[in-house]
Amino acid sequence: MQDALNTSLQALIADSRQRLIDGSAALRSAYEAQPRTAALLKGRAKLVDREVVRIWQACAMPAQASLLAVGGYGRGELFPASDVDVLVLLPQAADTHMRERLSDMVGALWDIGLEIGHAVRTVDECIEVANDDITVQTTLLEARFLAGNKALFAELDERYHAALDVRSFYKAKQLEQQQRYARFDDTPYALEPNCKESPGGLRDLQMLGWIARAAGLGHSWRDLARRRLITGGEASELRSVERFLQHLRIRLHYLTGRAEDRVLFDHQEKLARLMGVEATANRRASEALMQRYYVNAKMVTQLNTVLLQNYGTVIFPDRGAAIVINPRFQVVRELLDLRHDEVFERHPSALLECFLLLQQRSELKGMTARTLRTLWINRNRINAAFRADPHNRALFLQILQQKRGIVHAFRRMNEYGILSRYLPPWRRIIGQMQHDLFHVYTVDQHILMVLRNIRRFTMGEHAHEYPLMTRLIMAFDRHWLLYVAALFHDIAKGRGGDHSKLGMADAREFCVLHAIDEEDSALVVWLVEQHLSMSRFAQKEDTSDPEVVQRFAAIVGDERHLVALYLLTHADIRGTSPKVWNGWKGKLLEDLFFASQRLLRGATPQQALGLDDRLEDARRMLRFHGLRPGVEERLWSELDSVYFMRHSAEEIAWHTRVLYFRADAEEAVVKARVAEEGDGVQVMIFTPDQKELFVRLTGFFGRLGFTIIDAKVHTTRHGHALDSFMLQDPGGESSYRDVITLIEHELTRYLAHPDVIDRPSRGRMSRQVKHFPITPQVSIRPDEAGRHYILSLTAADRPGLLFDIAEVLASHGIRLHTAKIATLGERVEDTFLLTGAILAQDAQRLRVERELLQRLQV
Template sequence: MKDALCSALQPLIGEARRRLHENAATLRAAYEAHPRTSALLEGRARLVDAEVIGLWQACGMPDDAALLAVGGYGRGELFPASDVDILVLLPAAATLEICERLSAMVGALWDIGLEIGHAVRTIDECIEAAADDITIQTNLLEARLLSGDLRLFAELNERYRETLDVRAFYKAKQLEQEQRYARFNDSPYALEPNCKESPGGLRDLQMLSWIARAAGLGHNWRDLARRRLITGGEASDLRSVERFLQHLRIRLHYLTGRAEDRLLFDHQEKLARIMGIEATATRRASEVLMQRYYVTAKMVTQLNTVLLQNYGTVIFPDRGAAFVINPRFQVVRELLDMRQEDIFERYPSALLECFLLLQQRSELKGMTARTLRALWINRNRINAAFRANPEHRALFLQILQQKRGIVHAFRRMNEYGILSRYLPTWRRIIGQMQHDLFHVYTVDQHILMVLRNMRRFTMGEHAHEYPLMTRLIMAFERHWLLYVAALFHDIAKGRGGDHSKLGMTDAREFCVVHGLASEDTELVVWLVEHHLTMSHYAQKEDTSDPEVVQRFARIVGTERRLIALYLLTHADIRGTSPKVWNGWKGKLLEDLFFAAQRLLRGATPQQALGLDDRLEDARRLLRFHGLRPGIEDRLWSELDAVYFMRHSAEEIAWHTRVLYFRPDTDEPVVKARMAEEEDGVQVMVFTPDQKELFVRLTGFFGRLGFTILDAKVHTTRHGHALDSFMLQDPGGEASYRDVITLIEHELTGYLVRPGVIDRPSRGRLSRQVKHFPITPQVSIRPDEAGRHYILSLTAADRPGLLFDIAETLSSHGIRLHTAKIATLGERVEDTFLLTGAALAQDTQLLRVERALLERLQV
């Protein structure tokens, strides 16, 4: 029967496909001429209704069955590329004949171009499935009859309502939202958000609608306003932000030709142009669009919080009496509540006091909806006079000095417009994108992440993650000053000029007007000015050189400043992107910190680098591994001080254990091991020196797909190369233990074939770099001692990049001694220590720089 039915449907399918295509094109043309979301979404639902009902009838479905639209389709809102979800409701279990008719119908729906999601159930099966799955329960909430038995549909609705536990539904949807937020890092401010699923997206609004329907509170925003769950203004705001997000999603579907909901870099500029958004003198059109998106998402999360709390008041009316805190505030159902409606008008200081109370009273989970609403309405009372009031300044400092809740307080103040009113310079960075592909957050969210990281250093539950940081910050007098520095370190981003210098002015003004002691003011201002200095020295300078460490220590000046800068740098790097921080960067910072600390405590440069201690520690480790005293002398006599300064005691001991019995071998020795930080592999190569050795090694590692985080190149007194590498899998997919044997075996075989060079593929650029190209920069300058030259370069990261650099240098007769590789998202900032005759001649130096720039072009 099925084959006959499918054959009979073929003429109908062709006609339906043509009709669907033509009518969809008409809808699109009408939308693009006069963009109205309701006309498009409802029009597409009606258009699909006609074709689905037509095929249902053509398939001769029984009269006692019902065809229902569910999900967004049931709501009567169908986006251009959205799935069409249907439910076939049967009075009893499906017979073979019904199954065949359904199969033919669903196949026909796919054939005409619809993405169909379907289920076939009886009423009992629907109720049972809904009890086990909140998604099915939600879909049934919006079910709409398309065709078939009205009485069967009515019975389903009645049974569904009888079994629906509104309180359980409310809690389940809240939990669902929390889980969704966790998947998207609790932030609407990612650079490539999902306009449907991310916090502040359409799903947040849909969830509010579902709970309202389930609780019988209304079917639209106007219904909620009539019930005084929101104000008329908030109803208008909700409709406005909903329309904007719908427009974005519609445009995305049309632009990509599929159900794409992510605002990828690939689409942002095109979307802005389609939506009539113009670039400004300082910002791309895509940045203007995304800032508007972030403002919208922020408003959605605010209104979502307000409405959820108001729903809770209706759904759970019996949650106890109010507990009075003071004349202004009380506790209602674990929420902070204002005691009078005009509290913020009568007591403006309460605009800050409410956040302080949330910090001081651990039983409070947030604020009541009416308090949040009043806070938002009255935020503009924070003006110049408010900011000048000593009481208000003292309250703000108190918020920074509390033992708990600081990050929550500042996130709430940012979300509800209080922070931007109190710190006017903050207003400029809200929703500001950072197109360096290094920061994955907007500027304001990055600053709050740095504040969060700084706070975590003080918390016992995180001490195992940052033991040194915890020890340092807990011994740091008035460590809340570091929070002030964190707030201001990037506050001048996007103004043009050096944001570190510009931010100093803002930080100094804040400290002075808030009455900070001059010593504390100077510390905060200095930290803002130098917040990038330590990362620069650690990642780009040769910190095994005593003069480099001395130069850094002179900038720092005091141990208190050193500790403060170390803490801020650590928190700052970790607050840029989950992908940027790694254990190796942590080790670089830590080594520089301890070397500078010893210098500031009066040690000589040699003592600061701990050379004598390092050698003693290395000997101790050799004894620990059972090697007799003096066993190291033969190898160590071939190594100079530079080698010992550039390697840790543990690395020296490891190299010695491998080489002490064969320091003159003519065979290559390759050893690899897990890095101490356990997020990479250390590789040691010992071989008679050979032409283009570094080029060959970078080619080999590049072919295997590894990123080189660090390279130390050394030549012994008897002409052997002793090179060390720190490798990492950029995709995070490698099992490092599995590749150690592979590296040792293959690299040894590779090195015994002189002249053979592995040429890694250049690979493809990431799509981010394509949309935000990075202009290569190259600088070669002599170091202060005049013994070496320092090559600094910036370029877009790609496979084979280090090989290209090494090959170019080698072709000009330039010898590389160390390489510091800093990968910042999609950008690399690498530093190399070089020697070579070509570097001493201006014309030759210019040729080298030009050659490097040509190889760095993408």
């Protein structure tokens, strides 16, 4: 009998598997012929319903038990690769026999090809778990009866809703959304968003549905409109953005063949084609698709805010009387509210005033739904006449000059379409992607991140993060000018041409129209023009060269401009990506800042670099470590001034402590330590000079998987190499202290065999570079003094890259003195200081450039 049952079940499993395959293929064909989300999502849920119930019945489950669909499946919406979540509801705890039946049933569901998520509980257990776990409480909210004991399901439904505390549910879902937003940096504008979980994704819409269902407010957007929680137009917008996100997720599942919700670079071009988005002369199809995504995500976040507040007025009706602020605004439940619906029509300047009030009144937590909706409807009242009104211009400047809430104000103005109406150039950068592989935000969001960073310099709670920045900005008169520069520094991105030059015109026009005095206007415009200069000098030029510092100081001109540019540069680099900034880049900028500051205060170029002070500081450190006076002279006599200018006092003291008693060592001396900044390893190599030493060293470090971010190469007067490297683990996985001994031991042994060269693997191309390739660029040019040559190159980052460069240079007898390695996400922008007779010949220099380009090809 049991054998017959098993045979029958196996036949049913095979039949159900085929029915699911055929049914899924038919649904996909119908969708691709005529894309309709409801037909696909509900169709797949019904298809799965039939086969799940067949398996339930075939497994002879007890009549007292119930089978329920929960979660998205319970809602009757199944995406192509979504899990199928079911709940087996029992009248009492399962015994051994029941557990065996359940195991057989769940196994059969897996065998027919379903990704099953299941739970087995009694009604009491469901209520108990739901009270403790908001996720379970939410899934039960959408429970749907499939088979078995309908009365048991009715009991669960009745007891669940009796126990449901709508107010607690509302607060818990709000908190859950805040936590989810934090995982995605509180922005829907990431370059690779998650169309389900990111802010502005499907989860935001689902949350609105859950709260409405829990509070008895309706089951559809139309229901909410009938209750006047949203307008009819907003209901249509919600359905439209929901369909767009559903289409995107469906296409992603079909494209990848799995439950993939991340809109990765790998998929964006293909998705654009599948969704009928075409490329233009200036934009890829993927860029047009993603801009459409950001517009829809922005709409979701706006309507999510409106509806949550409207829900709150229903769920918490007893929040006190209105407090009048002025004839136009009042406070209702800690939110800014309009005194009447015609405020913006009668007083258009109130479109800016509302943001100013949010800054000035700390008790305000935001705007009421009525205010937000009316603001959005009236945003087009900001036109040329509005922008020309002196009162409105004064209001905008006031928003920039407030002591609090500046970043929130500008984020809100961007979100609700006010900023793009007031600053017309802003419209072109909303949702504009940046395929440079180190900006992880769209242009508008990057600018707002830079604004946030500058604002943080002024805040005491962040002073421990940016002590120097805080000290500088607090002494900077009218630091709100830096906010203006931040707003305009990248506003011309994507127009073609030099965005720094194009942005100057926009910044100049803004300053003139807003009556900013001539001196301050000149500073803002200059900052927009020069906002890349300091990072370029610090990361690409030899800032230990007095002439380089002099050239930079000449661009800056005075200390006020220097401080302003330093603050903006620091904020700008930190606003590109959490991965781009590191302590080493901060040190490069800081060294250039202080050298330039000393020069501007009247020091000579040598004094500006602090050479005498540096040597004195190094001697003081040696005395502190117990070395008697004069022990350093033997080693130092073999070093030239270039060495002392390129190393800090602390590095000189470290090298000296290691080498003072073995200045003539015939065997390699290798010493490593954790960098002062804590995010890398410094390695010092002292050895009789060897052929192709730099090539060998880059090969060694490449084999270990380290990225070289800085290299200083010196040859002493008595023929020893004294080289310094700063290394980082690109994956961030190494415990740097653990590798110090390994580096010292293995590198010493490696250098003892000059005929051996480690050749690191070229490594695999990253998926970002694959989809947004970087064309390598190489330039070799003489420096200002004509004594050295500067090699500048841009390429896609990969393991073994620096080894390939070093090998080409060595093959032509070119000597490398310093290397500055700037890794920006998947992109490297490296600068090398070189000497070599071959470089003086134009034809030979061109040949070297061509060979480098060949090796840089990914």
